[in-house]
Amino acid sequence: MATTGDPADAPERGAGAAGAAATGGSGRLGPPSWLAAVFLLPALVFLGAYMVYPIVFSVYRSLWDADGLVFVGLGNYAAMFASESTFIALRNNVVWLVVAPTLVTVVGLLFAVLTERIRWSTAFKIVVFMPMAISFLASGVIFRLVYEQDPDRGMANAVITSVRDTVAPAASYPDARPRPESPLAEADGGGLALGEPASAGDTVLLPLVGVPNDTLPDGTEKAAEPEAKDGAVTGTVWLDFTRGGGGTEGDLDGAETGLPAMEVQAVRDGEVAATTTTRADGTFTLDGVGGGAYEIRLSARNFTEPYNGVTWLGPALITPSIIGAYLWVWAGFAMVLIAAGLAAIPREALEAARVDGGTEWQVFRRVTVPLLSPVLLVVFVTLMIYVLKIFDLVFIIAPGSVQSDANVLALEMWRVSFGGANDQGLGSALAVFLLLLVIPAMIFQIRRFRQENS
Amino acid sequence: MSGDGVPEAAGQGTAPGTAPAPGAGGAGVGEGAPRRSVGSRIVGRLGSGAVQVVLVLLALFWLVPTLGLFIASLRSPQDNAAAGWWTALASPSQITLENYANLLDNEAFTGSFWNTILITVPATVIIVVIAALAAYAFAWLEFPGRDWLFLGVVGLLVVPLQVALVPIAQIYGALGIFGNIVSVVLFHVGFGLPFAIFLLRNFFAAIPRDLLEAARMDGGKEFTIFRRVILPLGGPAIASLAIFQFLWVWNDLLVALVFADQTSQPMTRALQSEMRQFGANIDVISAGAFLSMIVPLIVFFAFQRYFVQGVMAGAVK
Known part of the structure; x- marks a missing residue:
C-alpha cells in the first residue's frame, strides 16, 4: 500500500509533471508518437462511434420528421414546446433542477457536519451511502412500497395516520345516519341538524343508527342521559339501536352506546356560536350560548371518510415524492464529498474566527461555508447533471396513470422514440435539447480541469 | 484532483498524510482531541445525546425502507395485500421463502x-x-x-x-x-x-x-x-x-x-x-x-x- 499510496496522494503534482512533459524537451527518451496511436486506437474507435457520431447524427436527425423522410427544419423543436406532454416534462425538469440538487446538497452538508465528531460516523456514512450501490429500479420498488396509499400497507401513510391519530384522535362515522322519523335531518351546509331549535338550559337527544359495532372507537361507554345546565345546551349523541331488539326508537334505553368525539355545534343565522365534542358516553355541553334559540348541528366533519394519509403517488404530489426517493439515494454521495471537504478546512481559520468573537453560527456562515464552497459547487453541479438525466426513478415510481404528470425530459425522450410513439425526429430533438442543457456543466468541468492542471 | 484523497472520508481513514488537515484522521476519536470543529460545537451546544438520537433516527430512515422490501419479499402475496410488512414482525409465521422458490x-x-x-x-x-x-x-x-x-x-x-x-x-x-x-x-x-x-x-x-x-x-x-x-x-x-x-x-x-x-x-x-x-x-x-x-x-x-x-x-x- 505504501508504494501505491503515494501516487494517489499527490495526483496534482503528478498531473503537473505530465503537463510539463508535454511541453518540455525531455521527450528524447520517450517512444515514438505512433505508438500512442496504438494505445489510443480502441478507445478512440468507441468514443467516435458511440459519442461523437451520435451527437452529430442526432442534431441532423432532429431536423427530419418521424420517419426521417421529410426535412422539417426546426419543426421538431417547435413541436417540443407546443406539445403538452413535453411541456409538462420540461416544467417538471425545472422543478427537479431547482429543488433536488439544493435539497441533496443541504442535507449532505447537514449530515457531514452532524457526523463530524460522532464515534460511529463510519457506520452512519455506510448506511446512508448504501443506496448508491443499488439500482434505481430497486430504489424505485422500495419507494413504491413506502408510498402505497392504503395506510395498512404503505409505510409513509401508516406513520402519518398513526401520528395524527395519537395527536388528535378523530372519530368518524361515515355510515351514521338518522332514522327516517328522527328529529335529525340533513343540514344546509352538510352534516345533520335538529328540526327544533334549542336554547340555553334545554337538553336535546340526537339519535343515530348505521354505525357498525366494530367501528366504534375504543373506550366508548353506555349512553348517558343529558343533565340540564344553566346557560348551556346539553345533550347526548348515541347509537339508537339495542342489540337483540327491544328498546324504543329515539329514547335512551340504558343499554345503548354513546357516540364519542362527535363535533356538535350551536348555530344561529348561519354563524356557529359554540362548538364542542361528545364525551365517551355521548354527552356534550355547549357552553357560552346566549339567549335565544339555536340550531343544534352535528357537523359534516363527523361523517367524512376517515383520514387516509397523503396521496403520494397522485398527480399533485408525484414529483415531490420521487424527489424524496432521489434524496434517499443521493444524500450519501453529497455527505461523503462534503465531509472530505470539511476535514480539509484548516482549523486555524476556524479558531481565528472564534477568537475574534464570532458566534458558532457566524463561524459556520462566514468561514466554514465559504471555505467549503468549491466542494459544495462540485456536489451541486454533479447533482444537476444527474438530475437533468433522471429517468429510472420516475419511470419506476410513477404508476402508469400518473406517469404523464411525473414526466421528465429523459423519460419523454424514451417514450417518444421507443416507448410507443416512435417519433425519432422528435426524440432526437429532445436528446439534443438535453445535451444543450448539460453544456454549461461541460464548460464548467473543462475549465476546472484546466485550472487544476495548469 | 483531490478525488483520490476522498475515500479517507468514507470512514476508512488509513493512509496518513493524505488530507491536508491532520485532524481528518481523527474523525472517529472521541472527546479531548484538540480540534474544535463546527460539529463539535453543535454537539456541545445541543448535547451529544440529542445529536446521536437524531442520527439514529436518520439511520433508521435510511435502513427501514430497504428492510421493508426484504420482509415484503418474504411474505405471500395475500399477506402483502392484506397488511403492511411490519405486521410480519409481530407474526413471524407469515415468513416464507415461497416467492424466492417460485422466482x-x-x-x-x-x-x-x-x-x-x-x-x-x-x-x-x-x-x-x-x-x-x-x-x-x-x-x-x-x-x-x-x-x-x-x-x-x-x-x-x-x-x-x-x-x-x-x-x-x-x-x-x-x-x-x-x-x-x-x-x-x-x-x-x-x-x-x-x-x-x-x-x-x-x-x-x-x-x-x-x-x-x-x-x-x-x-x-x-x-x-x-x-x-x-x-x-x-x-x-x-x-x-x-x-x-x-x-x-x-x-x-x-x-x-x-x-x-x-x-x-x-x-x-x-x-x-x-x-x-x-x-x-x-x-x-x-x-x-x-x-x-x-x-x-x-x-x-x-x-x-x-x-x-x-x-x-x-x-x-
Missing part, C-alpha cells in the same frame, strides 16, 4: 439473471482494458494534440446517453445486431469510456516519473512497461474503476430497455415489465428486486472503499 423456478427470471452477468462482466473487463491503454497514452506518451484530445474526453464525461439511443439503434438495426447481448455490452463500453479514461489517466499521471524513466532506460518496451510497472501500481485505481463500472452496468435499466430483447434482457428490465401490475405482481417484484440488489450489496460491503473512491471520482472535477 428461481421461473426460467424467464433465471435467464435474465444470467443475462445480467453476461452483460456486466464483459462490459467491465473491456472498459478497464481499453481505458487503461488509453489512459497510459494520455499520461505517459507524447503525441501532437494530446492535451486537446484529453480535454475532449473530459467534455464527453457529461454527455447524456439519450443522445446516442436513436443513432446507435439505427446502426444496430443496419448491422442486424439490435437486441442481442453484444449490442448492449458495446453500448456500455462506449459510454463508460470517458469516465474510465479520466479516472485512470489522473491516477497514472501521478506515478513518479523516475520509475518510468528508469524502466525506459533499462530498454523496456512500452507495452512491457505498461504491463509490469503501470498496471501493478495502478491496482487501486483499476479496482475502483472496475467496481464502479460493474455496479453501473449491473444496475442499468435504460440501455437494456432500448437495446435488449426478450431473450437477452437483464434482471432490471425483466422486473420493470412486471411493474405495470405492481400490486398483483408484488411477490415477483419484491423478491426479484431484492435478488437484483444482493450482488451490488455484497460488492459494496466488500469493496466499500474502492466503490466510494470510484463514485467520488465521478464528481465533476
Whole structure:
C-alpha cells in the first residue's frame, strides 16, 4: 500500500509533471508518437462511434420528421414546446433542477457536519451511502412500497395516520345516519341538524343508527342521559339501536352506546356560536350560548371518510415524492464529498474566527461555508447533471396513470422514440435539447480541469 | 484532483498524510482531541445525546425502507395485500421463502439473471482494458494534440446517453445486431469510456516519473512497461474503476430497455415489465428486486472503499 499510496496522494503534482512533459524537451527518451496511436486506437474507435457520431447524427436527425423522410427544419423543436406532454416534462425538469440538487446538497452538508465528531460516523456514512450501490429500479420498488396509499400497507401513510391519530384522535362515522322519523335531518351546509331549535338550559337527544359495532372507537361507554345546565345546551349523541331488539326508537334505553368525539355545534343565522365534542358516553355541553334559540348541528366533519394519509403517488404530489426517493439515494454521495471537504478546512481559520468573537453560527456562515464552497459547487453541479438525466426513478415510481404528470425530459425522450410513439425526429430533438442543457456543466468541468492542471 | 484523497472520508481513514488537515484522521476519536470543529460545537451546544438520537433516527430512515422490501419479499402475496410488512414482525409465521422458490423456478427470471452477468462482466473487463491503454497514452506518451484530445474526453464525461439511443439503434438495426447481448455490452463500453479514461489517466499521471524513466532506460518496451510497472501500481485505481463500472452496468435499466430483447434482457428490465401490475405482481417484484440488489450489496460491503473512491471520482472535477 505504501508504494501505491503515494501516487494517489499527490495526483496534482503528478498531473503537473505530465503537463510539463508535454511541453518540455525531455521527450528524447520517450517512444515514438505512433505508438500512442496504438494505445489510443480502441478507445478512440468507441468514443467516435458511440459519442461523437451520435451527437452529430442526432442534431441532423432532429431536423427530419418521424420517419426521417421529410426535412422539417426546426419543426421538431417547435413541436417540443407546443406539445403538452413535453411541456409538462420540461416544467417538471425545472422543478427537479431547482429543488433536488439544493435539497441533496443541504442535507449532505447537514449530515457531514452532524457526523463530524460522532464515534460511529463510519457506520452512519455506510448506511446512508448504501443506496448508491443499488439500482434505481430497486430504489424505485422500495419507494413504491413506502408510498402505497392504503395506510395498512404503505409505510409513509401508516406513520402519518398513526401520528395524527395519537395527536388528535378523530372519530368518524361515515355510515351514521338518522332514522327516517328522527328529529335529525340533513343540514344546509352538510352534516345533520335538529328540526327544533334549542336554547340555553334545554337538553336535546340526537339519535343515530348505521354505525357498525366494530367501528366504534375504543373506550366508548353506555349512553348517558343529558343533565340540564344553566346557560348551556346539553345533550347526548348515541347509537339508537339495542342489540337483540327491544328498546324504543329515539329514547335512551340504558343499554345503548354513546357516540364519542362527535363535533356538535350551536348555530344561529348561519354563524356557529359554540362548538364542542361528545364525551365517551355521548354527552356534550355547549357552553357560552346566549339567549335565544339555536340550531343544534352535528357537523359534516363527523361523517367524512376517515383520514387516509397523503396521496403520494397522485398527480399533485408525484414529483415531490420521487424527489424524496432521489434524496434517499443521493444524500450519501453529497455527505461523503462534503465531509472530505470539511476535514480539509484548516482549523486555524476556524479558531481565528472564534477568537475574534464570532458566534458558532457566524463561524459556520462566514468561514466554514465559504471555505467549503468549491466542494459544495462540485456536489451541486454533479447533482444537476444527474438530475437533468433522471429517468429510472420516475419511470419506476410513477404508476402508469400518473406517469404523464411525473414526466421528465429523459423519460419523454424514451417514450417518444421507443416507448410507443416512435417519433425519432422528435426524440432526437429532445436528446439534443438535453445535451444543450448539460453544456454549461461541460464548460464548467473543462475549465476546472484546466485550472487544476495548469 | 483531490478525488483520490476522498475515500479517507468514507470512514476508512488509513493512509496518513493524505488530507491536508491532520485532524481528518481523527474523525472517529472521541472527546479531548484538540480540534474544535463546527460539529463539535453543535454537539456541545445541543448535547451529544440529542445529536446521536437524531442520527439514529436518520439511520433508521435510511435502513427501514430497504428492510421493508426484504420482509415484503418474504411474505405471500395475500399477506402483502392484506397488511403492511411490519405486521410480519409481530407474526413471524407469515415468513416464507415461497416467492424466492417460485422466482428461481421461473426460467424467464433465471435467464435474465444470467443475462445480467453476461452483460456486466464483459462490459467491465473491456472498459478497464481499453481505458487503461488509453489512459497510459494520455499520461505517459507524447503525441501532437494530446492535451486537446484529453480535454475532449473530459467534455464527453457529461454527455447524456439519450443522445446516442436513436443513432446507435439505427446502426444496430443496419448491422442486424439490435437486441442481442453484444449490442448492449458495446453500448456500455462506449459510454463508460470517458469516465474510465479520466479516472485512470489522473491516477497514472501521478506515478513518479523516475520509475518510468528508469524502466525506459533499462530498454523496456512500452507495452512491457505498461504491463509490469503501470498496471501493478495502478491496482487501486483499476479496482475502483472496475467496481464502479460493474455496479453501473449491473444496475442499468435504460440501455437494456432500448437495446435488449426478450431473450437477452437483464434482471432490471425483466422486473420493470412486471411493474405495470405492481400490486398483483408484488411477490415477483419484491423478491426479484431484492435478488437484483444482493450482488451490488455484497460488492459494496466488500469493496466499500474502492466503490466510494470510484463514485467520488465521478464528481465533476
